[in-house]
Amino acid sequence: MLQVDVCFSPALYPVYHHPEAIVVVVDIFRATTTMVTAFERGVRSIRPVATVEEAEAYKQVGWLVGAERNVKRCPFADFGNSPFDYTADKVAGKDIVFTTTNGTRAITIARAAFRVVIGAFINLQGVADYCRCHQRNVVVLCSGWQDKVNVEDTLFGGALADVLIRSGAYEAGSDAARIAREMWTHNQADLMAYLEPTDHLARLRANQLDDAVPYCLQQSMTDRVPELSIEEDNILVLRSK
Amino acid sequence: MLQVDVCFSPALYPVYHHPEAIVVVVDIFRATTTMVTAFERGVRSIRPVATVEEAEAYKQVGWLVGAERNVKRCPFADFGNSPFDYTADKVAGKDIVFTTTNGTRAITIARAAFRVVIGAFINLQGVADYCRCHQRNVVVLCSGWQDKVNVEDTLFGGALADVLIRSGAYEAGSDAARIAREMWTHNQADLMAYLEPTDHLARLRANQLDDAVPYCLQQSMTDRVPELSIEEDNILVLRSK
Numbered sequence: 363m364l365q366v367d368v369c370f371s372p373a374l375y376p377v378y379h380h381p382e383a384i385v386v387v388v389d390i391f392r393a394t395t396t397m398v399t400a401f402e403r404g405v406r407s408i409r410p411v412a413t414v415e416e417a418e419a420y421k422q423v424g425w426l427v428g429a430e431r432n433v434k435r436c437p438f439a440d441f442g443n444s445p446f447d448y449t450a451d452k453v454a455g456k457d458i459v460f461t462t463t464n465g466t467r468a469i470t471i472a473r474a475a476f477r478v479v480i481g482a483f484i485n486l487q488g489v490a491d492y493c494r495c496h497q498r499n500v501v502v503l504c505s506g507w508q509d510k511v512n513v514e515d516t517l518f519g520g521a522l523a524d525v526l527i528r529s530g531a532y533e534a535g536s537d538a539a540r541i542a543r544e545m546w547t548h549n550q551a552d553l554m555a556y557l558e559p560t561d562h563l564a565r566l567r568a569n570q571l572d573d574a575v576p577y578c579l580q581q582s583m584t585d586r587v588p589e590l591s592i593e594e595d596n597i598l599v600l601r602s603k
Numbered sequence: 604m605l606q607v608d609v610c611f612s613p614a615l616y617p618v619y620h621h622p623e624a625i626v627v628v629v630d631i632f633r634a635t636t637t638m639v640t641a642f643e644r645g646v647r648s649i650r651p652v653a654t655v656e657e658a659e660a661y662k663q664v665g666w667l668v669g670a671e672r673n674v675k676r677c678p679f680a681d682f683g684n685s686p687f688d689y690t691a692d693k694v695a696g697k698d699i700v701f702t703t704t705n706g707t708r709a710i711t712i713a714r715a716a717f718r719v720v721i722g723a724f725i726n727l728q729g730v731a732d733y734c735r736c737h738q739r740n741v742v743v744l745c746s747g748w749q750d751k752v753n754v755e756d757t758l759f760g761g762a763l764a765d766v767l768i769r770s771g772a773y774e775a776g777s778d779a780a781r782i783a784r785e786m787w788t789h790n791q792a793d794l795m796a797y798l799e800p801t802d803h804l805a806r807l808r809a810n811q812l813d814d815a816v817p818y819c820l821q822q823s824m825t826d827r828v829p830e831l832s833i834e835e836d837n838i839l840v841l842r843s844k
Contacts, residue, residue: 370611370752371611371615371618373614373615373617373618374611374612374614374615374750374751374752376614376750377612377614377749377750377751378751508618509615509617509618510615510618510619510777510778510779511611511615511777511778511779511782512778513778513781513782516778516782534800536751536752536802537751537752537753537754537757537801537802537803538751538752540754540800540801541752541754541757541782541786544786544789545782545785545786548785548789559775559781560778560781561777561778562778
């Protein structure tokens with residue numbers, strides 16, 4: 363039986379790492395939702411970088427750059443971390459660079475896995491199909507907030523675990539997957555009510571950036587599954603068929 | 604408003620650490636349940652040590668020693684990690700040394716907090732009263748299993764968070780406390796059913812060591828709250844009034 367597990371924080375990744383597994387990186391509010399959206403809008407590739415300095419260096423040599431820290435767009439950047447910034451007229455056919463507070467760091471941490479893909483509620487079924495096609499163990503890596511556990515990424519881990527386990531091909535890899543799946547099954551009927559008192563929603567509201575929250579909770583509106591490759595000079599690039 | 608938080612694994616402790624908080628270390632199956640039981644049976648003090656080597660060195664100079672690794676009693680030890688090992692005729696009035704796979708390590712990690720106390724379902728209300736009397740923020744440190752998240756310790760975190768929040772003096776410190784509290788409120792009516800498929804129960808059963816599980820889930824049968832002090836030569840000692 364294949365196993366699906368949920369790693370609640372990048373700080374826990376070393377104990378959930380399995381070199382032969384598919385790692386699904388998730389940062390629902392908003393980095394991975396935004397990356398999937400950019401591919402849906404026609405972006406050709408995304409280079410996730412861990413630091414603002416790297417992103418700014420790319421900007422200086424002419425790249426389009428999305429950059430966010432502590433929910434806000436960095437002043438030098440073309441885009442912030444809202445999925446609504448990445449419209450087809452701006453990104454279709456383009457290669458862009460992207461850095462966010464938590465999400466892009468999680469991608470870097472997981473790079474040694476068999477495959478690293480980008481998950482969000484908006485491509486939930488696409489990610490589940492990808493995992494089942496590859497017939498591999500799956501680890502959902504929650505980006506969290508500065509290594510703290512958050513509700514929304516854990517919920518996504520529970521949702522993906524639920525789809526995979528109900529398919530009959532997967533079982534829970536550990537208690538973490540059981541906890542996340544139960545959160546999902548208890549709350550999927552009203553995600554907004556469950557998310558109402560959570561940390562990140564408060565942060566987004568305080569900065570008038572919660573307009574994208576309902577969009578981030580829509581399920582399976584695209585089949586795009588961005589996949590990480592490590593290219594020449596050790597550069598990380600996300601592409602999607 | 605005071606805050607109660609739940610740290611799901613020792614590996615996450617650096618991001619939940621607060622030097623002015625009370626840290627409640629929990630390892631339901633079975634280290635902290637066993638330590639509380641030993642105090643209830645009249646033990647005078649417990650020295651938690653992180654390694655088997657330290658425990659064995661104490662044994663060689665005549666101490667009573669409880670020592671467990673991977674659920675089994677170490678061959679040299681007087682006691683294993685079952686609460687039933689610590690009977691009044693063996694431990695009343697005695698000072699003992701104790702080491703377990705996960706629980707004693709968690710105590711060592713949290714030592715820099717304002718106070719470190721030992722929590723379990725069997726002293727749940729006593730720990731809640733202790734926290735409220737001190738009027739301090741609270742962090743529940745789940746011992747987990749080799750840094751992985753487990754259900755039973757997280758449930759205890761949710762139970763303590765629930766008691767403290769319902770008292771009106773505390774609020775959830777982060778999403779982790781919200782997740783744990785929801786697990787507790789959904790499952791408190793039938794803990795055994797919820798724990799049935801979990802990792803640690805399977806390990807205990809495989810070693811015929813699940814006899815103490817119902818005992819470990821009893822609530823508030825003692826008011827003993829073992830408290831950590833750091834004594835001469837940096838030695839850690841647990842005592843209870």
